[in-house]
Amino acid sequence: MAKLFLFIVTSALFLSHCHTQNYTPDWPSIDSRPIPAWYDEAKIGIFIHWGVYSVPAFKNEWFWTEWKSGGCPACEEFMTAHYKPGFTYQEFGPDFTAEFFNASDWADLFQRAGANYVVLTSKHHEGYTLWPSKYSFSWNSMDVGPHRDLVGEFAAAIRNRTSLRFGLYYSMYEWYNPLWMQDKANGFTTDEFVTTKVIPAFKEVVERYVPEIVWPDGEWEALSTYWKSTEFLAWLYNESPVKDTVAINDRWGSETRGEHGGFWTGGDRLNPGYLLPHKWENCMTLDKQSWGYRKNAKIEDYLTPEELMRTLVETVSCGGNLLVNVGPTREGMIAPIQQERLLQMGDWLGVNGVAVYGSVPWTSQNDTVTQGVWYTASSDGSKIYAFVTSWPGESVQLGAVTYNPTITISMLGHEGNLPFDAASPGIRILFPRPDLTTSKWTWTLVITN
Numbered sequence: 377m378a379k380l381f382l383f384i385v386t387s388a389l390f391l392s393h394c395h396t397q398n399y400t401p402d403w404p405s406i407d408s409r410p411i412p413a414w415y416d417e418a419k420i421g422i423f424i425h426w427g428v429y430s431v432p433a434f435k436n437e438w439f440w441t442e443w444k445s446g447g448c449p450a451c452e453e454f455m456t457a458h459y460k461p462g463f464t465y466q467e468f469g470p471d472f473t474a475e476f477f478n479a480s481d482w483a484d485l486f487q488r489a490g491a492n493y494v495v496l497t498s499k500h501h502e503g504y505t506l507w508p509s510k511y512s513f514s515w516n517s518m519d520v521g522p523h524r525d526l527v528g529e530f531a532a533a534i535r536n537r538t539s540l541r542f543g544l545y546y547s548m549y550e551w552y553n554p555l556w557m558q559d560k561a562n563g564f565t566t567d568e569f570v571t572t573k574v575i576p577a578f579k580e581v582v583e584r585y586v587p588e589i590v591w592p593d594g595e596w597e598a599l600s601t602y603w604k605s606t607e608f609l610a611w612l613y614n615e616s617p618v619k620d621t622v623a624i625n626d627r628w629g630s631e632t633r634g635e636h637g638g639f640w641t642g643g644d645r646l647n648p649g650y651l652l653p654h655k656w657e658n659c660m661t662l663d664k665q666s667w668g669y670r671k672n673a674k675i676e677d678y679l680t681p682e683e684l685m686r687t688l689v690e691t692v693s694c695g696g697n698l699l700v701n702v703g704p705t706r707e708g709m710i711a712p713i714q715q716e717r718l719l720q721m722g723d724w725l726g727v728n729g730v731a732v733y734g735s736v737p738w739t740s741q742n743d744t745v746t747q748g749v750w751y752t753a754s755s756d757g758s759k760i761y762a763f764v765t766s767w768p769g770e771s772v773q774l775g776a777v778t779y780n781p782t783i784t785i786s787m788l789g790h791e792g793n794l795p796f797d798a799a800s801p802g803i804r805i806l807f808p809r810p811d812l813t814t815s816k817w818t819w820t821l822v823i824t825n
Contacts, residue, residue: 399613401606403636409613411638411655414541415589415623417734418492419692420725421543422718423659423701424482425667427500428521430706431468437668437703440465440502441551469504469515474522477708479533485710487537489718490725492733494534495543495591495699498527498581503550507584511577522708531585543589543623544581548574548603550594564602575608579616586617590624600629600636609637625657639697647687651694651737658691659699662717669703669711678713681720682765685818686748688721688732689763693750695737720817727789728820731761745775745802760823767819768807775802777823786822789815 399405429437434454442448443455444465455463486494499505499512507527508518517526527544534542550556555569582590590612595603605628613619624638634640640656647658661667662679670677679687684700691698700721702714725732735752738760743749748765749772764772779798785805786793790813796805805821813819 399610401610403600403606406606406609406613407636409638412621412623414621415493415639415697416655418541419697419732419735420489420491420688420721421493421495421589421657421697421699422486422489422491423545423661423667423699424494424496424704425500425669425701426497426506426526426704426708427668428465428468428472428502428504429500429668430704431471433669433671433706436666436670437500439668444552465502466515469520472504472517472521472706474517474524474526474706474708477522477524477526477529477704479529480536482530482710483533483537483540485715485718486534487539488722489700490722490729491700492539493541493543493589494530495545495589496527496530497545497547498585499547499550499577500545501547501549501551501594503547503553505577505581507581509577509580511573511580527581527585531587541588542585543591544585544587545591545593546578546581547594548578548592549597559602560597564598567602567604570602570604575604578608579611582612582616582618588618588621588623590618590622592625592627595627595632596630598630600632603629605629605632646696647690648694649690649742651741652696655697656695657697657699658687659701660687661701661703662714663701663703667701667703669705675713679717681717681724681817684717684721685724686765688724689750689752689765689818690742692732692735693737693741693752693763724815724817727815728763728818731763731788731820731822735761740776743774743776745773749774751776758825762821762823764819764821765817767810771804771806772821773799773802773804774821775799777802779803780825782825784824786824787813787815788820788822789813794821 399409425437429439432439435442435448435451443451498507503515505512505516507525509516517524531542534540555573559566559569625641626633626637628637634642640654641659645660663673664677688698702710704710731752734755736755738751738753740751750763752761762774784793785796790808794805796803
């Protein structure tokens with residue numbers, strides 16, 4: 377317990393610590409920088425996977441390499457059935473039109489979803505940039521496709537909402553960039569791809585759009601020394617326009633996940649079910665099979681509201697943030713079912729958000745008796761929040777909570793206190809009728825000492 381609150385206090389001291397320190401390009405120095413307090417308090421973010429892969433919108437966002445490698449017969453059948461012989465991936469580019477993309481509409485949706493930050497894919501592994509990068513000539517959203525600065529439009533819209541912070545995903549590698557392929561063939565004894573493309577473009581997008589979350593990916597084939605990650609991060613922390621507020625992940629080299637950088641992401645959809653000793657993030661998708669939009673997705677491929685809210689409370693209870701991914705269409709629309717899930721999350725947070733935003737992990741993450749019950753606590757320790765992820769009927773037993781007749785118990789979205797008595801172990805709480813609470817999918821008990 378003491379270690380947990382020491383971690384929280386240390387994070388809270390972030391601003392007074394980082395403003396005076398000069399970071400050197402080595403992991404001990406980089407890792408000494410605390411994660412910004414705003415990031416821990418935010419809890420909920422939106423991930424957006426959008427690029428040329430949204431044109432075929434088949435299989436997933438790795439369509440190009442799965443098709444080209446020959447490892448996806450379904451991809452080959454799709455191309456044979458719908459496209460001319462010899463069709464190249466680059467020919468999808470002009471059809472990435474974004475004609476219905478309205479950055480303000482997206483920002484409004486994400487705000488209504490209860491998110492506090494967004495992370496847009498500025499460049500995925502295909503190399504196509506959503507901004508007019510001078511390091512991606514003829515393969516960016518100004519030269520090919522919509523002829524618009526999509527990152528710039530979105531960044532401006534997000535900054536018009538004071539409750540949202542703007543972040544960018546950036547893939548460091550590109551499947552078929554000749555310079556990458558050359559460095560890889562040389563066993564990474566050369567680094568022309570990094571010095572002439574990766575780092576310059578990375579600095580360009582940070583300086584131009586000032587993201588408060590920098591979310592790299594595509595790092596896993598080479599060590600951080602090849603990517604010159606510590607050099608870039610020393611610049612980011614000491615000189616960049618976001619040096620005082622930026623939060624970063626741990627994807628900086630094949631050896632860095634869960635070891636170096638900022639918040640841990642591990643593999644995608646990280647959800648350990650127990651308290652990790654470091655701030656972490658669960659980046660996950662509404663479409664269970666893809667990060668990008670799929671034309672042929674079925675209703676059962678999407679998380680239900682119950683699954684989404686359960687994932688949210690499991691993540692926050694164990695000290696993580698939840699980064700919920702959507703995949704827009706090539707026209708720039710977010711599919712209605714994805715909009716619905718985000719709005720359902722926003723409705724739930726409108727009732728239960730006090731137990732999420734700014735909360736801290738409790739001494740128990742999940743209950744010792746009743747499955748599907750997860751806990752957080754208020755930052756001052758005066759309240760325990762118990763998330764009940766399935767309606768228990770007339771009562772629920774909480775084995776992790778010690779009986780004390782002086783406590784009060786209520787439910788968010790329900791007026792008045794709930795009766796309770798001692799159980800073995802813990803306490804038993806009587807639930808109200810379902811029609812007497814405005815919450816759905818997951819119900820939050822407030823235990824006040």
